[in-house]
Amino acid sequence: MNKIKIKALLLALSLIVIIPFQTASYAAEQQPSTQITVNVSENGKVINPELFGAIINWTKNGEGAADPKTGKAYHSFEKMVKQLGITSIRYGGGTISATCFDWKRAIGPMDQRPMNRARDGGPGQPSTFGPDEIGDLLDKTGAKGVMILNINRDDVQSAAQYLAYMTAPVSEHPSSDPNDPSYWAALRAKNGHPKPYDFNWWDVGNEDDLAVATHWRDGKPVEIGAHTTNATNVKSALYAFGGTTLFENQDTIGYADLTPDSSISKGTGNQDFYASYPPVAPKSQTVYVNGAEWKQTDNLKTALPTDEVYTIENKSGKITFGDGIHGKIPAKGSKVTITYKSGPHGGFVDYYKALKAVNPNIKVAAQDGETGFFEAMGSTYPYDGVAYHPLTDGFPKTNLPVDEFTKQLFLAPGFQKTKLGNMQNEIDSYAGKHVPLIPSAYGHGQGNIPKDGDKAFHLNLSDGLLNASELIQYQNLGIPLAHRFLLNDTPFNPDETDAPTARRFNAAIISNGKDDNFVATPSGLSIEMMSKLGGMTQISTEVKNNPKIELAKSASSPNVDTLSTIAAKDNHGNVELLVVNQSPDIDVTTQIVLDQYTHAKKAKIFTMNGSSIYSMNTLDQPNNVTISNSDVNVGKGDFNYTFPAHSITRIELE
Numbered sequence: 001m002n003k004i005k006i007k008a009l010l011l012a013l014s015l016i017v018i019i020p021f022q023t024a025s026y027a028a029e030q031q032p033s034t035q036i037t038v039n040v041s042e043n044g045k046v047i048n049p050e051l052f053g054a055i056i057n058w059t060k061n062g063e064g065a066a067d068p069k070t071g072k073a074y075h076s077f078e079k080m081v082k083q084l085g086i087t088s089i090r091y092g093g094g095t096i097s098a099t100c101f102d103w104k105r106a107i108g109p110m111d112q113r114p115m116n117r118a119r120d121g122g123p124g125q126p127s128t129f130g131p132d133e134i135g136d137l138l139d140k141t142g143a144k145g146v147m148i149l150n151i152n153r154d155d156v157q158s159a160a161q162y163l164a165y166m167t168a169p170v171s172e173h174p175s176s177d178p179n180d181p182s183y184w185a186a187l188r189a190k191n192g193h194p195k196p197y198d199f200n201w202w203d204v205g206n207e208d209d210l211a212v213a214t215h216w217r218d219g220k221p222v223e224i225g226a227h228t229t230n231a232t233n234v235k236s237a238l239y240a241f242g243g244t245t246l247f248e249n250q251d252t253i254g255y256a257d258l259t260p261d262s263s264i265s266k267g268t269g270n271q272d273f274y275a276s277y278p279p280v281a282p283k284s285q286t287v288y289v290n291g292a293e294w295k296q297t298d299n300l301k302t303a304l305p306t307d308e309v310y311t312i313e314n315k316s317g318k319i320t321f322g323d324g325i326h327g328k329i330p331a332k333g334s335k336v337t338i339t340y341k342s343g344p345h346g347g348f349v350d351y352y353k354a355l356k357a358v359n360p361n362i363k364v365a366a367q368d369g370e371t372g373f374f375e376a377m378g379s380t381y382p383y384d385g386v387a388y389h390p391l392t393d394g395f396p397k398t399n400l401p402v403d404e405f406t407k408q409l410f411l412a413p414g415f416q417k418t419k420l421g422n423m424q425n426e427i428d429s430y431a432g433k434h435v436p437l438i439p440s441a442y443g444h445g446q447g448n449i450p451k452d453g454d455k456a457f458h459l460n461l462s463d464g465l466l467n468a469s470e471l472i473q474y475q476n477l478g479i480p481l482a483h484r485f486l487l488n489d490t491p492f493n494p495d496e497t498d499a500p501t502a503r504r505f506n507a508a509i510i511s512n513g514k515d516d517n518f519v520a521t522p523s524g525l526s527i528e529m530m531s532k533l534g535g536m537t538q539i540s541t542e543v544k545n546n547p548k549i550e551l552a553k554s555a556s557s558p559n560v561d562t563l564s565t566i567a568a569k570d571n572h573g574n575v576e577l578l579v580v581n582q583s584p585d586i587d588v589t590t591q592i593v594l595d596q597y598t599h600a601k602k603a604k605i606f607t608m609n610g611s612s613i614y615s616m617n618t619l620d621q622p623n624n625v626t627i628s629n630s631d632v633n634v635g636k637g638d639f640n641y642t643f644p645a646h647s648i649t650r651i652e653l654e
Helices: 002-023 059-064 075-084 131-141 156-167 181-190 234-241 348-358 371-377 402-431 461-476 501-506 522-531
Strands: 034-046 053-057 088-092 144-149 199-204 220-224 243-251 272-274 286-289 292-296 309-313 318-321 336-345 363-366 385-388 437-439 509-511 518-520 537-544 548-550 559-561 563-569 575-581 588-595 602-610 625-633 639-643 647-653
Touching: 034 563, 034 575, 053 059, 075 131, 075 509, 075 518, 075 522, 088 131, 088 199, 131 144, 131 156, 144 156, 156 181, 156 199, 156 348, 199 348, 220 234, 220 336, 234 243, 234 348, 234 371, 348 363, 371 402, 385 402, 402 437, 402 461, 402 548, 402 559, 461 522, 461 563, 461 575, 461 602, 461 647, 518 522, 522 602, 522 625, 522 647, 575 588, 639 647
Parallel strands: 034 588, 053 088, 088 144, 144 199, 199 363, 292 309, 363 385, 385 437
Antiparallel strands: 034 537, 220 243, 243 336, 272 318, 286 292, 286 336, 309 318, 509 518, 537 563, 548 559, 563 575, 575 647, 588 639, 602 625, 602 647
16 A cells, blocks of 8 residues: 555656746647747858947936935946946936926036926926936946937037947047037046046937927927928928027016926016027017016116016026116016017928038937938938837727736837838938938827726736737837837836826836836836847747737737747857747647757747736836746757747847
């Protein structure tokens, strides 16, 4: 009897060992119907390491990335950026924050930096995480930088100076002229960093094809800058060539304060107000206090106490009123507005020329993805790339229940591949050559969650799977770089005066914004899984009998593929296969066929997963979604492998 029990126990133990071995091995019997063929000899494009980028905001100490006392990124943050393989960091933020930012207020000693404009409708913020601080983060992590230029309240000259400050080499005999790049290189060195920063792409604006981002171009067109091409879209022509627009009775703003109250008089002397979009064309303005016109004077000191007068600086748009002795004080609570011609502003062509004159090695990207811009530029005017934000492209309707919404998420990568591919063809057709399309902010639209979903929905595992599948399609299109929106944020400790809460749930890294404690989200971990392929040569994959995820009748397609794949090989011929199983609940056993390739028996396998597709990492539970790894005996030829539901798997073969 005891012998029988011992034999039964030994048999049970043997099954415990054999089952996982067969699941992750080359068992030949009962071949699965699903097959992934890796065509090792069919080389594609090199996977650009800068495909694995992300966006960082300057506001709120880089949204918690940096120590407010020093402005420098926390050590743990630097470490996590390197761990995830973030290779390109787009600095400034987005349409809300980058298009208000005055870079000159954010350099020099921390205690001497004035407040900065942070977002339209919001209060000013300290300039603690400025150009030198993001440059320091690039130095520490090895990432390259992409700079967003504020073209709405700054100008071409300042943009060229910014480029010089960040990238010009230090001269033995620096100029005292601010229009000479050596002046700014010397100032950078004085501020503690002689070596130039590695910012290789410069974006002229941000989302300038959206209604919320046209700013000075929202005025009534007065004049469009000179050009020789056909330009039928007025706003695209203004973006391309610059010009002048007219605003009537527009609220003024503050030095840093952009809240509605910034146009209201406090009833004190020597108050300053600003036209929203300088420069103000000379003698074009009419300034009103509670609807009554006041007059311009060249010198307030000659004004009487009752004189309703002001002075104006045309370049900055600053309007200054009297102190009650020299010039009347606008009554407390009165609103200050201005009618004026805004301009002339430089256009993309002016920025391109000025930036290339400072540093011809950088690339300059346009931020208008409309046909009107491509038409206006034609093949006459150069541009190095077109930045586009596919944040809402192909995403499900928000009235869907959670489970259906989650399944339909995976239609987005295919939709984006088609749309971006068509855009790329259009760009190349107008330009007469290949000009790369760049998803400079991808992820999902703010607030794009199912009707009964948690506001933190996009911090869950499904978003990590989606992120990987999007990157796979971007690589299939040959896209050279892309940026996740966002690199980091503080979703569980939001400041509503800083930015909408919805934005914060896009982040690859989260923190409480108060200390050196950071957690990688599933979208961040998916970049870690994908970024290992950077620099390798893509090789083709083909999936036979790819299982389908069935969708509701209301969906744009009846189903979507379960498996999303990409493979690559390094300079030594070693092969890596990455597979995303997008199914919420089905494991997929697959035969892996390696065409014209012999490998070692053991493979290293990395798996990113959690207990369900809705698993998410939080500050209190940072390991609900993790990456595990193991060495598995797969034999020297084709083999079978079971890809777990809601997972990303990377198989390394030598």
